[in-house]
Amino acid sequence: MLVSASTALDIFSDFDPHILSSTREAIGLFIAAGAFALIPNFLVSAVVALSEKMSFWTVWRGNHQPLLLNYAAVLPTGLAFAILWQTQPLSVVLTIVPLIAIRQSFEIATRLRHETEEALYALVRVLHERDGETADHSEREARYAEKVARRLGLTDDEIRVIVQAARLHDIGKVGIRDSVLRKAGPLTTEEWAEMTRHPVIGSEILNYLSLFRKGAKLVRHHHERYDGKGYPDGLKGEEIPLGSRIIAVADAFDAMISDRPYRKGLPVEEALRRLAAEAGRQFDPVVVGTLIKIVTEELAEAETQGQTNNGEDEGPRLMVIGEDPS
Numbered sequence: 001m002l003v004s005a006s007t008a009l010d011i012f013s014d015f016d017p018h019i020l021s022s023t024r025e026a027i028g029l030f031i032a033a034g035a036f037a038l039i040p041n042f043l044v045s046a047v048v049a050l051s052e053k054m055s056f057w058t059v060w061r062g063n064h065q066p067l068l069l070n071y072a073a074v075l076p077t078g079l080a081f082a083i084l085w086q087t088q089p090l091s092v093v094l095t096i097v098p099l100i101a102i103r104q105s106f107e108i109a110t111r112l113r114h115e116t117e118e119a120l121y122a123l124v125r126v127l128h129e130r131d132g133e134t135a136d137h138s139e140r141e142a143r144y145a146e147k148v149a150r151r152l153g154l155t156d157d158e159i160r161v162i163v164q165a166a167r168l169h170d171i172g173k174v175g176i177r178d179s180v181l182r183k184a185g186p187l188t189t190e191e192w193a194e195m196t197r198h199p200v201i202g203s204e205i206l207n208y209l210s211l212f213r214k215g216a217k218l219v220r221h222h223h224e225r226y227d228g229k230g231y232p233d234g235l236k237g238e239e240i241p242l243g244s245r246i247i248a249v250a251d252a253f254d255a256m257i258s259d260r261p262y263r264k265g266l267p268v269e270e271a272l273r274r275l276a277a278e279a280g281r282q283f284d285p286v287v288v289g290t291l292i293k294i295v296t297e298e299l300a301e302a303e304t305q306g307q308t309n310n311g312e313d314e315g316p317r318l319m320v321i322g323e324d325p326s
Helices: 002-012 023-052 056-063 065-087 089-130 137-151 156-167 171-175 189-195 198-207 210-220 242-257 268-278 285-307
Strands: none
Touching: 023 056, 065 089, 089 137, 089 171, 089 210, 137 156, 137 242, 137 285, 156 210, 156 242, 171 198, 198 210, 210 242, 242 268, 242 285, 268 285
């Protein structure tokens, strides 16, 4: 890294004590700074891609592409400061305070964004506990949805929105009465009508927040059915956003295999069988087929690992998506 940056600087430098005495040397410094910033990112992405058996560009886009705007702003700014330091040193000193203030403003904005996001995720976990689901239901669902979306070839931005919406898909339950949300028996017609409002309430909440607005539509439609018999809008087939179709399958799968206070979770194989039976009716058949393939591959991998673990066959175990297989 240092050698690459130094080489670029040597090529363009005239060895003048004033390093930016010419445009050529300024270009050299700019290239050297770019090499210093970007080469480590490419190397790290290559290592991660090889170890995780993923596409290099997928890893790089997901982890380093968002930083390009920062580099595009910081590198010219550094170059401008170097030039100013040679010509008007006092001007550099005068700009330090405003730059510190700007940096602190960005840090505050970033922190508020993160805290808002985590507060909403915490609210959803509390809501799940209110209606008898496990607190981590949305987290697991989001991992399944991410895996399916990635297998279907969606872009990183699309995947990010789907994962975010999956984690917040039930936030609208904050507007449902406990007597309805926690009722053990069948719901009356009036109670069911109230329950079916939670996707709408959730989407309205997210529409007020610019950070989550892209996922609001996915939250609104995650209870639509592929055959058009779902709610709230009765959308059918591909009228339903793909992200909503993915969330619906991931939601149903995790709900079936998870323990609840009033029942035990289903075996994974039975949950997959029920998903397959509803493909083309309740669920998108392509999404169902993709999730079944992913889970089947994980079960086979878990079974192989169980057989080779101290020579004992522990049987197949569904690995939580995102879990370290080691």
